[in-house]
Structure formats: structure tokens, C-alpha cells
Amino acid sequence: MRSDTGKYLSLMSEFLSDEMPVVDFQTSYLHVFKNESEQLDSASFKILDTLFGDIDSFVLDPELRAELESQNPGFYLDEATLRRRVADAYTELQKK
Numbered sequence: 001m002r003s004d005t006g007k008y009l010s011l012m013s014e015f016l017s018d019e020m021p022v023v024d025f026q027t028s029y030l031h032v033f034k035n036e037s038e039q040l041d042s043a044s045f046k047i048l049d050t051l052f053g054d055i056d057s058f059v060l061d062p063e064l065r066a067e068l069e070s071q072n073p074g075f076y077l078d079e080a081t082l083r084r085r086v087a088d089a090y091t092e093l094q095k096k
Contacts, residue, residue, distance in 0.1 A: 004038050005093050008048055012090040015083075022060065022079050025086075029055050044096055051089040058082045 011032065015025040033052050040048065058077045059065040068076045077085070 004040050005044050005048070005096065007032055009090065009093055012086050012093075016087055016090060022058070022082065026055050026058055041096070044093060047089050047092050051085065054082060054085045054089075 008029070011020070011025060011029055014020040015022070020028070030052065033048060054077060057075055058079070059068060060079070062078070065076045065078060
């Protein structure tokens with residue numbers, strides 16, 4: 001595990017293995033990414049930045065998500081979709 005992406009891989013692993021609830025993952029990831037102090041290589045940054053957007057688009061409440069979707073279709077994510085995107089990002093980062 002590379003030191004520059006290790007904290008992200010750990011967060012993703014905890015979430016994907018159901019050790020961390022989705023809301024805690026969302027809060028933790030956004031905080032870590034916004035406060036990143038290490039220089040990330042451009043490929044890793046792109047993966048993590050895309051995931052940041054996905055996490056920011058996650059809405060837990062299905063009624064609120066449906067209401068928001070009516071205004072901006074395809075933008076807001078449910079937990080299942082977020083999990084798939086986290087899994088994809090995790091796989092891509094492990095290849096680095």
C-alpha cells in the first residue's frame with residue numbers, strides 16, 4: 001500500500017467490508033480529501049477526485065434523493081451505486 005494513497009485505501013476497505021457505515025465513510029473521506037497535505041500523483045488524484053464527487057453526490061434518504069433527482073436526473077447516488085464506485089476506485093488505486 002503506498003503511503004500517499006494508503007489512508008484512502010484503508011477508508012475504502014473499511015467501508016466495503018461493512019466495518020464503517022456509509023455516513024461515517026462519507027464524512028471521513030470528504031474530510032481527509034479536503035485536508036490532504038501530501039502531493040498525490042496525477043493518476044491517483046484523478047481517481048480520488050472523481051470518488052470525491054461521487055461521495056458528495058450520495059444522498060442516504062431515498063425520498064430526498066427522489067426529490068433531488070427530479071431536478072437533476074442521474075446526479076445523486078444511492079448506497080449501492082456508491083459502493084460500486086468505491087469498489088472501482090479501490091481496484092484502480094491498488095493497481096498504482
